[in-house]
Amino acid sequence: MSTTLSPPPRIEPRPNYLNVDYGWRSWLFTTDHKRIALLYLFSITAFFFVGGIFAVMMRINLLQPEGVSVTIHTTSCSLCTGLSWSSSSWSRRFPRHWEIF
Amino acid sequence: MHGIIMVFFFLVPSIPATLGNFLIPLMIGARDLAFPRINLLSWYIYIVGGVVALTAVVRGGVDTGWTFYAPFSTTYSNTHVLLAATGIFVAGFSSILTGLNFIVTVHKMRAPGMTWSRLPLFVWGHYATSLIQVLGTPVIAITLVLLGLERILHAGIFDPNDGGDPVLFQHLFWFYSHPAVYIMILPGMAVVSEIVACFSRKAIFGYGFVAFSSVAIAVLGFLVWGHHLFVAGQSMYASMVFSFLSFVVAVPSAIKVFNWTATMYKGSISYETPMLYAFGFIGLFTIGGLTGLFLATMAIDVHVTDTYFVIAHFHYVMVGGMVMAYMGGLHFWFPKITGRLYPENWGRLAAMIVFVGFNLTFFPQFILGYQGMPRRYASYPPEFQTLHVMSTAGASVLAVGYIIPLIYLTWAWKYGPVSPQNPWNAKGLEWEKSPTPPPTFNFDTQPIVTEPAYNYSGTGEEVEIG
Numbered sequence: 001m002s003t004t005l006s007p008p009p010r011i012e013p014r015p016n017y018l019n020v021d022y023g024w025r026s027w028l029f030t031t032d033h034k035r036i037a038l039l040y041l042f043s044i045t046a047f048f049f050v051g052g053i054f055a056v057m058m059r060i061n062l063l064q065p066e067g068v069s070v071t072i073h074t075t076s077c078s079l080c081t082g083l084s085w086s087s088s089s090w091s092r093r094f095p096r097h098w099e100i101f
Numbered sequence: 102m103h104g105i106i107m108v109f110f111f112l113v114p115s116i117p118a119t120l121g122n123f124l125i126p127l128m129i130g131a132r133d134l135a136f137p138r139i140n141l142l143s144w145y146i147y148i149v150g151g152v153v154a155l156t157a158v159v160r161g162g163v164d165t166g167w168t169f170y171a172p173f174s175t176t177y178s179n180t181h182v183l184l185a186a187t188g189i190f191v192a193g194f195s196s197i198l199t200g201l202n203f204i205v206t207v208h209k210m211r212a213p214g215m216t217w218s219r220l221p222l223f224v225w226g227h228y229a230t231s232l233i234q235v236l237g238t239p240v241i242a243i244t245l246v247l248l249g250l251e252r253i254l255h256a257g258i259f260d261p262n263d264g265g266d267p268v269l270f271q272h273l274f275w276f277y278s279h280p281a282v283y284i285m286i287l288p289g290m291a292v293v294s295e296i297v298a299c300f301s302r303k304a305i306f307g308y309g310f311v312a313f314s315s316v317a318i319a320v321l322g323f324l325v326w327g328h329h330l331f332v333a334g335q336s337m338y339a340s341m342v343f344s345f346l347s348f349v350v351a352v353p354s355a356i357k358v359f360n361w362t363a364t365m366y367k368g369s370i371s372y373e374t375p376m377l378y379a380f381g382f383i384g385l386f387t388i389g390g391l392t393g394l395f396l397a398t399m400a401i402d403v404h405v406t407d408t409y410f411v412i413a414h415f416h417y418v419m420v421g422g423m424v425m426a427y428m429g430g431l432h433f434w435f436p437k438i439t440g441r442l443y444p445e446n447w448g449r450l451a452a453m454i455v456f457v458g459f460n461l462t463f464f465p466q467f468i469l470g471y472q473g474m475p476r477r478y479a480s481y482p483p484e485f486q487t488l489h490v491m492s493t494a495g496a497s498v499l500a501v502g503y504i505i506p507l508i509y510l511t512w513a514w515k516y517g518p519v520s521p522q523n524p525w526n527a528k529g530l531e532w533e534k535s536p537t538p539p540p541t542f543n544f545d546t547q548p549i550v551t552e553p554a555y556n557y558s559g560t561g562e563e564v565e566i567g
């Protein structure tokens with residue numbers, strides 16, 4: 001005695017503003033306020049974290065009374081642009097300061 | 102650069118351009134904003150402004166701070182002042198256009214039955230914000246143009262040698278930038294009004310007062326810019342008037358705080374993530390607001406002006422207030438936006454980490470400032486080190502608190518359980534009448550409003566305002 005279960009009918013998601021269209025054109029040329037809101041959401045979040053990085057650099061700088069120098073330096077390899085913080089001798093070797101405040 | 106990016110490219114557009122853009126048409130029962138193409142244009146303008154400002158960052162930054170005070174910005178600074186000012190100038194138009202769009206939309210596109218006295222308080226808050234954006238932002242644009250003229254052509258507007266006045270710059274700058282802090286906080290208050298009513302299962306206490314206090318803050322906000330100039334050589338009588346008016350702004354802000362508290366009183370409160378952020382907002386905004394009164398008092402302001410006390414004060418309002426509300430709003434409407442649910446326990450954990458990290462970061466700064474640590478200094482006497490290390494430790498906790506939601510919200514967008522139409526059983530057209538996530542034109546049929554906002558008790562008492 002066996003009951004054969006037929007697979008459940010596939011429920012198509014009803015059209016909404018996210019699945020109505022795909023591709024970058026449908027986003028960058030949209031006039032839907034909801035999609036524009038998402039464009040803003042992503043760009044604003046990016047700016048929030050850029051600003052946050054500056055906040056972190058300031059807080060590191062203020063760890064020691066004389067100031068920990070937070071320097072952005074480019075090493076000989078142009079791809080290895082990096083972030084370093086250490087005491088004053090470093091900032092003399094890598095004098096390219098960023099204004100973080 | 103931290104200030105420029107956070108103020109002009111995060112705080113000012115954050116809630117209005119994301120949550121406001123998404124929700125205002127849904128809340129008033131409209132198919133879209135009044136000017137959809139202008140809406141898209143304002144995003145492009147924002148991106149252009151942002152890219153220009155980031156160019157200034159990449160090329161070495163700006164050493165004037167976000168306030169660009171003359172004469173340092175006009176004469177002495179050797180950094181990329183013009184580039185940064187151009188970025189802000191451009192982004193300002195985005196802000197004006199968004200504000201204009203909201204005002205026209207709220208006036209012209211409300212659904213049948215959506216009277217002014219039935220508008221959700223979210224919409225009222227954004228309406229007041231838009232008024233400030235439209236009226237105030239042109240002033241910062243003019244100020245930045247004058248700054249450019251002074252820097253390139255030595256026009257003499259801010260230079261006493263040519264008959265100008267550097268303090269004039271501060272007047273022009275703060276005439277926008279003080280109302281701008283209300284551009285930042287009013288949408289936060291708007292979000293909290295929605296969250297508090299929903300998670301207390303009660304109509305908001307004193308709807309009319311909360312609605313009009315937004316407008317009152319918008320109007321009064323234009324009259325208090327002089328409290329930034331108490332030590333700038335402003336006339337004593339002007340300072341007294343500005344001091345008094347600054348106290349007056351506290352009244353509508355306090356009305357809101359008391360009314361949220363009264364809404365929660367005897368409410369059926371549940372402690373979901375948005376409500377935790379709303380609690381955080383109310384507590385931290387109150388601290389930020391009350392220390393604002395300290396600073397509005399001239400005798401105290403002379404002592405703590407340009408110290409960490411000021412920094413702590415506005416971070417309590419901006420980060421403790423606005424960013425808390427933004428996070429709360431993002432969680433509250435996340436199901437609406439994505440059609441999926443976020444992991445509730447991770448949300449609660451992150452909300453508590455943010456709260457602890459925030460206080461650990463900024464409370465020591467009140468003490469630092471009171472003891473005399475000035476702003477904008479990279480070094481300090483050794484006796485301040487303990488508090489500075491505490492603050493940095495707090496900032497690390499805070500950073501973790503912001504990265505956790507970034508991770509689980511991204512995850513939930515893709516893999517979260519599918520949300521029902523109204524996961525919070527909340528009131529409002531956006532939850533009750535629009536599918537989740539909404540279709541392109543928001544509603545399947547034109548909604549008709551038959552009850553006041555926040556009718557959680559179902560009794561439908563009508564409030565009469567206006």
